[in-house]
Amino acid sequence: MKLKKTFYGGQVFVGVKETAFQSSFPWRHATEMSKILKNSFLENGMINPILIFYTDGGPDHRLTYVSVQMSLIYLFLIFDLDLICVARTPPQNSWKNPAERIMSILNLGFQSVGLMREKTEHYEKQLDSVNSLREIRKLAEKYPTVEEEVLDSVEPVRILLSNVITRLKWKDKNLKVFDPATEGEIFDFRREILKIDQDIKVTDSTQQDIKKRKLFMSLLNDHCKIAQYIFSVKKCGKTSCHVCKKPRLSNEMFESLYHLLDPEPLNCDKYKSFDQLYGKPTSENYRPSLTGKPSSEPGLPFSPSSQYAKNVEMVVLCSDCDKPRVLYSKKVVRGVRRTQLVNCLTDIQYTCGFSFDELDLEEETHV
Structure with missing residues (x-):
């Protein structure tokens, strides 16, 4: 097998969603990611034991948020991974994410494409009177069929954009479109986190919430590395562990597997190399936002x-x-x-x- 020297390759997946009722948040991302992995990358019922993400710096990818950590931990568990490692770009630097380069191809595909949703059957007057996404969602609480009619009204737009996307190519591979996760799929996905700690509530989403969940806190302390721009979960390798299973990697490879390191300066102009730091304890002490003068x-x-x-x-x-x-x-x-x-x-x-x-x-x- 020839090893590739770049992370920027493979199959591109694009999601087309309605903003009010299919908004982006951590559990939706994780649910959709699990579906993509299950449908496209499973080999002999399993994916590779190490999974690495690189995301932009939006609030739905903020690695210090409990909801983001929970969603990633469940991906770690459901696929029996030895290590899941996620890094995000600093604020205002999402352009550094290699995946963002695909936007140039998408922009070319969307040139001169006109979009217009269809009218809803019963609620057009009510929708004309609202001024924000929050008000649309409140309208759906009052009239339960609003969500269904809004999604139906934008379905022709979604189909049009999906057809454009699937005709585009990246490195001789046509782009693929995945369906947005449904509320039922997201709820079922979130509920699985109860297998870690029965005291966890599906609504837990803040630091204050999880401080009361002892088993979950022990998982964070024993298996996770939490930093401002890095979050990773690694199996502990202990047979007595109630959270993770036996490592899938060989003993030799697993013993040489570590959480992603933090950069440390070599001098005033350079950082130490990866080989110099890998496997050694590092910290965020040299993060620019911490070392800058107040x-x-x-x-x-x-x-x-x-x-x-x-x-x-x-x-x-x-x-x-x-x-x-x-x-x-x-x-x-x-x-x-x-x-x-x-x-x-x-x-x-x-x-x-x-x-x-x-x-x-x-x-x-x-x-």
Whole structure:
């Protein structure tokens, strides 16, 4: 077997989803990944014992989030992996992810493609009156058939885009389209995490939640490496372990298998090589965001005050510490800009210190 010297190859899979009811979040990603692996890469009923991911830095891939960790741990268990290792790009650096290069091919395929959904049968007037994804979901809570009709209305668009995608190629292989995971599939997938700890609830998603789950906490401590940009789960190799099975790799190979290391500087210009650090204990002490000198300037480009808080009149909940945080703005946020902000908050998990500076909020126009 000829070894390839690049990670950037193989089969490309693309998902086409409706935003309101098929939004991106960790458990959906993990469910869809498990389906792709089962349907496409199983050999003799098993995939290779080591699985490696590299993702962008979005909130649905934030490796310090419990929901992300849980979804990855279950992939580790369901496929009986010896090691699963996931790394993510730093903020605003998703362009460094090699998989992002496929976007140039997709953009070429989508040139001059016009899209228009069909009208729903019963709820078009109600949908015209809503201004955010959150309001669409609330409408679906009031009228249960809204979700089905919305998905049916965009199905022709999904089929059109899927046909375009499957005609595109990467390295002589046609791209493939996978179906979005259903709510039932996601629920069944999440429920399997109970096999680790019966005390875990399907709704557990914060650090405060899992601190009470002793068995799950022991799994994190004994099998996982958790860092800002790296998360990995490795079998312990102990026969008495109630979590993982016997390693599938040979004893010699498994003994030489370690969690992914953290970079450490060799001098002021270079980092130590992989061979110099592999198998040795490393830490995040040299992460640039930790070693940088603290700024004497305030975190905001202006001094926060009650007036600037009144410009937004909104509080968000931190997904890490579960505490409410006040939003400040130098200008009044109303109309179109407020709708865009609400939509943004619907689609992200806010963490303390996050700045909305880079959001492209439209300025209001007055006639």
